[in-house]
Amino acid sequence: MPKCDDTRNADTSGIAEPSVSGPEVYMGATLFPRTTECDGDSGEAYFGSDAPAGDKPMTESEKATMDTMTGAHPEVRGLSREKMVVKNMAECFDFFERAVEEVTDPDSIQDVITSGELASRLESFSISTAYSGIGAPETTLNIIHHWVQEIRGRETSGSGSKATVKAPRMVFQVEYDECCRKELLHYPSLHKDSHPCCCFGDLNGFYRPELQEVVKQLQEQPELALEILSKMVADGEAVTTRGWCYAHGKYCDMTMALLHVAGTSCTAYAACGKQQGIRDATILPFLVWIGHRLVLQEPILLHENSKRFPSWLLQRFLGHLYHIEETVAEAADFGQPARRERKLTRLVHRGKCGVPVPFDNFAARFYRSCEMTFREYYWQHLIPEAQALGFRMR
Ligand SMILES: [Zn+2]
Numbered sequence: 322m323p324k325c326d327d328t329r330n331a332d333t334s335g336i337a338e339p340s341v342s343g344p345e346v347y348m349g350a351t352l353f354p355r356t357t358e359c360d361g362d363s364g365e366a367y368f369g370s371d372a373p374a375g376d377k378p379m380t381e382s383e384k385a386t387m388d389t390m391t392g393a394h395p396e397v398r399g400l401s402r403e404k405m406v407v408k409n410m411a412e413c414f415d416f417f418e419r420a421v422e423e424v425t426d427p428d429s430i431q432d433v434i435t436s437g438e439l440a441s442r443l444e445s446f447s448i449s450t451a452y453s454g455i456g457a458p459e460t461t462l463n464i465i466h467h468w469v470q471e472i473r474g475r476e477t478s479g480s481g482s483k484a485t486v487k488a489p490r491m492v493f494q495v496e497y498d499e500c501c502r503k504e505l506l507h508y509p510s511l512h513k514d515s516h517p518c519c520c521f522g523d524l525n526g527f528y529r530p531e532l533q534e535v536v537k538q539l540q541e542q543p544e545l546a547l548e549i550l551s552k553m554v555a556d557g558e559a560v561t562t563r564g565w566c567y568a569h570g571k572y573c574d575m576t577m578a579l580l581h582v583a584g585t586s587c588t589a590y591a592a593c594g595k596q597q598g599i600r601d602a603t604i605l606p607f608l609v610w611i612g613h614r615l616v617l618q619e620p621i622l623l624h625e626n627s628k629r630f631p632s633w634l635l636q637r638f639l640g641h642l643y644h645i646e647e648t649v650a651e652a653a654d655f656g657q658p659a660r661r662e663r664k665l666t667r668l669v670h671r672g673k674c675g676v677p678v679p680f681d682n683f684a685a686r687f688y689r690s691c692e693m694t695f696r697e698y699y700w701q702h703l704i705p706e707a708q709a710l711g712f713r714m715r
Contacts, residue, residue: 407656446489449578458582491518492578524606544600560612584625622668643668656689
């Protein structure tokens, strides 16, 4: 998936000279050079210890939020208070364990769910993805599933026990890039149960046969695509949900999952991209993606893109079917040693779901600050032992 990449756009300007030279230094300085015109959409890594996550001045409301998290309001418990600062790689990666603990903590004053309820909901849960890349949302769900089994086991049978919870079902994935598809086809959840996951390719291949010639021409003049195709897409006349499935080696039909996740192409909107916006050829697969949502109408959609993504596009095509809310998530706010602001839009089906809980309190509830640097991703062997303590992964 041709998306903005954190590491390739890493800001190395504040990098501290490592104490020894070696190939890693070469890699850090040359393979990941600083690019210009990046404002955080594409990711900006912290390399120096003098570049903490919180170097932006805080607004009054941010200060109030921090007071809540740091215990100035002692009634708030959970992840924010107990795992406030990330100091090393192990803590960096334990986000999901702490997050599951947070939502199952009976003492939390925020919405909680018992580990038993969470386990039973996961067992009947299903997900599909488009612009799937190498399966980040699916991996996230699998990690959550892992920790639900651990925490449920701990609660019911004591420390060291693991409960057996059936994994959520993966319905389909859609990925243009052949190398990424090869990764997806090795995904452990594929073919595991009686509902094996489908893996589709180029979204443009889902335009109806009678439109294929038009689409070919529009690839040369993509600035006309929205105007020409919008009505047909909105009327459900432009796309089909049947396509070649690389998992099964035959034509398969897309079916509805409970949650659909897609980080649609951001290259047309990101600051370091071409900035052609809706005039870029990426509008063509995006319109197919919209057409699929209009047919499948998954109960919940999660859409991710650059902060510059024009939200009216989702409103225009899907607003009559979905409650739409958006928030900007910043990786540094969750204890990651990198800045990456992304616009997340949650669409909740008006007919299939109840009134949704607010979307924007997620960042406040799961906030963590970060004291480690991005350098530790590359040069762990150069990090002083005391600082690297806890790196050993479980
Ligand atoms: Zn299939």
